[in-house]
Amino acid sequence: MITTLTNWLHEVFVANLNWWTLLGAIAQISFTMRFVVQWLASERAKKSVVPVAFWFFSLIGGGLLFIYSLYIKDPVFILGQGVGLLIYIRNLWLIYREWKSRKANQGT
Template sequence: MLIALSQNVGGYLYEVFIEKFDLWLLLGLFGQTLFGARFLVQWLVSERQGRSVIPLAFWFFSIGGGLITLAYGLHRREPVIIFGQALSIFIYVRNLMLIARDRRQAQTAKLSS
């Protein structure tokens, strides 16, 4: 039973990562890696500051990884990826808009005083 399970898992992994390997898979993996890197950036900045922080780079990694993963999902016709990334990208862009607004307001307040 364990041998059969091992062979099935090995066959599955071979099919998914070797037989189906193409440029789109490579692009999708790159997008997912970029997307995952945002958590590494967030963790490192938080550790450095000793508190939970979401740095600006987090949002740029989110948008970059999300767009690449969305392109992959569109090409592969994967509705779960398309739906998830399309909605998420809107949220990431909106966060950048809110950050920019706050920075403009802080700059204006600084100049006023």
């Protein structure tokens, strides 16, 4: 049993290691960071908060995961990350428009 598990772990985490796997791992870590950032911001504020960094980590992680999903040719993963990217871009655009509007109102 231990030998089978050891062989499986070696195959999955060592034998299959390549640049695409590293990209996928970096992408997943970036994507996970959005939850860490959101959690810390909410704990600090003592209420639910979605900081701008959440959307940037979503965009970076989601973009890298989208590229990875294209490489592994997984249609479910491609669709999920593709739609997510549209949402992240839209939220960042709305935040930018609000910031630009506030900045313009401060000047008048």
